[in-house]
Structures are given as structure tokens and as C-alpha cells.
Amino acid sequence: MKIFATILVYIFFFSYQVSYAQINLRKLLKGDTTSTKTSSSTKTPSNSSLSVNNSEISSGLKQALEKSLQSSIKSLSQKDGFLGNQAIKVLLPPQAQKAEKALKAIGLGSLTDQLITSLNRAAESAVSEAGPVFVSALKQLTIADASKILLGGEKDAATTYFKGHTSQELSNKFKPIVSENLQKFDVSKHWNAVATSYNQIPLVREKMEADLNTYVTQKAIDGLFYQIAQEELKIRDNLGGSRTTPLLQKVFGYADKEEKN
Template sequence: MLYKSLILLAPLMLCAANWQDAVNTAVSATSTTQKSTTTSGTTTSQSTATSGVKEALSLGTKQAVSLLGKEGGYLNNAAVKIPLPASMKPVATAAEKLGGKSYVDDFVKTMNNAATKSVPKTASILSDTISNMSVEDANAIVNGGNTAATDYFKTKAGTKLLSAIMPIIKESIKESQVMSSYQSLKGFAGGGNATSGLTNNAIVGQASSIAKGLGMGDSVPSGDEDIEDYIGRKTLDGLFYMIAEKEKALRSNPMASGSSIIQQVFGK
């Protein structure tokens, strides 16, 4: 009798065992799917954030370089206009009092024109810096302050940018006669007439001598290299300022970008 009962129950036991195996398999598959979905979701999120940041930075840097690289990009924008070096202001004041304001204006104009001519050279470096951005960098920018991206550029590309623009600054200085204006300004402030036929060395020497006599010896920069470095640094200051302004505008109103991915990343 027991034997017959076991025979009758065997199919039911086998069915139950198969059902349990099926349940275990389904649970395992569901768990695996959930893990896969979670991992996929995280990857997509990070990928989206990185793509959004890169697109935003590309847009902002292109706009900044375009604005500064057009005629009058520096000179006609009070926020980035390169002023006289602090050490030259006493000399400029003296020149203006003697009717030499045009020399001051020419010097400022030629400095700013040199900056405008050099800034397009920064585009490729900025682009490379964006391309090489890591996921961690992108996340830090998304969750950072209003100028986190601009600060990233300063840290990652500041030195490269300066090295890239300096040859153009130097060439622009020669082409736009920055040093001629600079020396004329010093000569005029020193009491010499820039059109009197004096050589550049004579003008500089006369300006330096009179400046020292007036107690303004330290107000005359020492040479060409100082001016080149000054223009280079101010060129980058203006570039970073414009990038920061574009970044802040984008963060405050990502809808204006017209990009769905930028809106998704920054439109929190």
C-alpha cells in the first residue's frame, strides 16, 4: 500500500520540484535584470552628464572666443578691455597733462588689438581640454559653483593657453606697433616730442632720465618683455571672464541653449 502511495505521489513531488526550480530561476533572472538595469541607468546618467557638460563648454568657449576675436573685441568691451599697466599710469597722466592723450589712446588700442588677434589661437586648446575631460571632472563641474567650468579651464589649460598666445602676442606687437606707441608715450611724458626725429633708444633714454628726476623712475617698465607678458596675462584674464559669464548664463537659464542634453544636465 505504501509502495503504491509513493508511486502515486512521485509525479506530484517531481512537479513541485520542477516548479521550485522554475521559481528560483525566475527570481535569479529578475535579480540579474534589476542589477543590469541599475548599472545601465547609472552608466547612462554619467554619460549624459559628461556629454552635457562637454556640449555646454563647447558652446560657451566658442561664443567667448568669437566675441573677443572680432574687431574691437577687447577694446570696445569695458569688462575685458586691457588698461595701461599700473606702472605706466603716472607716465600716462603726465603725457595727458602735456597734451599727449593721443599717445595714451594709441598705446591702449594697440595692446587690445594684439589681444584680439591672439585669442582665436586658444580655441583648439580649449577644445582639446574639453575632449579630455573625465567623468569625475564633469560631475564636479555639474555639482560645482557658477564658475566651476571656468576654474577647470584655468587649472587644466592656463599654462598651455599662455604659451600658445605669446608668439602671436609678440608678432602682433611688431605688426601693430605696440612698442612704438609705448616708446612714444614714454618719450612724450618725458618732455620729448615723439616726432622730433629722436630714435627709439633716445626717446626711451630721455623718458627714463626725466622720469627718475621726477621721482617716477619705477613707473617706466623695464623693457619689451614686460609689456608682452602683461598683454598675454590680460588676454587670458579677459577670455576667462567671458567664459565665466557664458557659464553663469547657461546655468541660470539652460533652456536658452536650445540643447536638450544641456537642459537635462543643468536644468535641475
């Protein structure tokens, strides 16, 4: 009898242990133990869109800059890239604009039109060679630079960075190309035609003179930076879905969040 009672106690204890273990197992599978609830209620969710590391900021910004550059160079180096864009179209130098007005008044406006077209063609050709200069500037970009550009609050911060790091090199790179293209597009011939016609107008006292190479070079650089700034703004404001990669979406989404805080 004593042995039988012992066996019953053992069976009852074993059954209780099995039942308890099964209950705990079900709780674990459902993720609703007391400790799990406590942990989940205090742990900050790891959402990759809420934060980015320095490496991602640097890589994302470089990707944005490369995208802006490629788009700018492609659009400006094609035919009418400058001539067809009123914001950056290369006009006659200031000292020649009086001549333009005077020649148009006497029916010789076609001379100045040809000259303006040739100036813009020279600028369009020069811009196509800008890529390597910017690649060099991108390699110099530090993590500190990237963070400042991304989170500094200026919509054209990347463009400003490029201006500071590439303007002189771009000028050195563009000048011989502009000079070559001024010859290619007969700028001297068109310029001389305008100057000769203008200088023959009675009572003209100021002779037309200008360093066209320096003038067109600077206009090409100004136009390029203008276009880069437009492309940068598109990415920052996500205009037309310009954040075309997951990295751009993540990094600039983070910048949006920081700007609102």
C-alpha cells in the same frame, strides 16, 4: 431528454466563458484590471527629465563648455572685443598709468590712447588661437570631473576647471602671437612715443619700463576666462534661453532640480 439537458448546460457554460472573456478583453484594452491598477499606483513614472546618466552628464557638460568657448572666442577675437568691453579692456601697465595721467594733463592723451588701442588689438588677435588648447582640455575631462563641475554648486566651476588645465598652455600659445601682433600694431612705436614724452617731463624720476609681451598675454588670458565665466553663467541660469539643445535642457534642468533638493 437527458441529451437535450446536457446540450443546454454546455451552451450556457460556453456563453458564460465567452462573456467573461469579452469582459476581460475590454478591461485589458482600457487598462483597468485590478493588477494594472496596483502596478500603475506603485510604479515610479519614468520621466527622462527627472534623472540623467553619467554619459549624459559628461556629454551635456562638454556641449555646454564648447558653446561657452565658441561664443567667448568669437566675441573677443573680433575688433573691439577687448577694447569695447570695459570689464576686460587692456589698460596700460600699472607703472605706465602715472605717465598716462601726466601726458593727458599736458594735452598728449592721444599718445596713450593709441598705445591702449594697440595693446587691445594684440589681445584680440591672440584669443582667436585659443580653440585647440581648450579642445585638448575637453578631451581630458572625466565623468567624475563632469559630475563635480555640474553638481558642485559653483557657478563658475567649468571656468575654474579650464583655468587649472589650460592656463600654462595658453600662455605658451599666446606669447608668440602677442609678440607678433605687438609688432603688427606698432606697439613698440607707441610705447616709445609715450615713454619719451613722459621721460622729458621735468621732475620725472621713474623711467617707464614694462615687459609688454608678458603683460598683454596675461591680460588676454584673464579676459578670455572672464568671458567664459559669463557664458557659463548664462547656461547655468538659462539666461536668454541659453540652453539651446535638448541635451543642455535635460542636463542643466537636472542640475537645477538637484540644487533645490
